[in-house]
Amino acid sequence: MTQLDERDAAPGPAAPRRDPVRLLTVLVAVAALAALVLGVLWAFTATDDSLELARTRDVVLVDARQAAINLNTLDSADVEPGLDLWEQSSTGGLLEEFRANRAEYAGLVTQSGRSTTASVADAAVAELDLRAGVARVVVGVDVQVTVPDEDPVLLRQRLQIEMTRTEQGWKASRADVVR
Numbered sequence: 001m002t003q004l005d006e007r008d009a010a011p012g013p014a015a016p017r018r019d020p021v022r023l024l025t026v027l028v029a030v031a032a033l034a035a036l037v038l039g040v041l042w043a044f045t046a047t048d049d050s051l052e053l054a055r056t057r058d059v060v061l062v063d064a065r066q067a068a069i070n071l072n073t074l075d076s077a078d079v080e081p082g083l084d085l086w087e088q089s090s091t092g093g094l095l096e097e098f099r100a101n102r103a104e105y106a107g108l109v110t111q112s113g114r115s116t117t118a119s120v121a122d123a124a125v126a127e128l129d130l131r132a133g134v135a136r137v138v139v140g141v142d143v144q145v146t147v148p149d150e151d152p153v154l155l156r157q158r159l160q161i162e163m164t165r166t167e168q169g170w171k172a173s174r175a176d177v178v179r
């Protein structure tokens with residue numbers, strides 16, 4: 001027999017034996033560590049104020065978009081429901097202004113025969129103060145203006161709407177055209 005054959009035939013050190021109990025112990029330790037890490041991450045996420053801020057921002061954005069549509073849509077043939085929407089969409093000084101001038105607005109719109117229909121092109125919450133219950137939203141609004149015997153005209157405008165939290169939800173408390 002050659003030297004090479006003798007080495008192959010000779011018993012060598014046995015391959016290390018894997019102990020199933022040791023392997024199971026390591027797996028349990030890894031699983032426990034993973035559960036601990038995931039639990040801590042979940043606890044941080046569940047108590048994170050940014051989630052409440054994000055949810056509120058989404059609600060404010062939806063309400064501001066609807067307010068922009070409501071405040072820029074008015075049918076001269078049926079003014080009262082449109083003015084009701086103005087009041088339902090507003091609060092504070094803006095609501096007071098609408099109530100104080102409602103009859104004048106109704107007369108002007110009815111007399112002119114001018115109707116408007118608004119749609120929101122885009123909107124973004126620029127500021128949100130949860131404690132104060134106030135948000136500032138910039139809204140791009142397309143307003144189609146229809147006057148009898150004339151072609152409709154599309155007006156594009158940017159509004160800055162101040163939204164205020166009320167018991168009925170977020171409502172417009174101020175609206176300004178941004179130039």
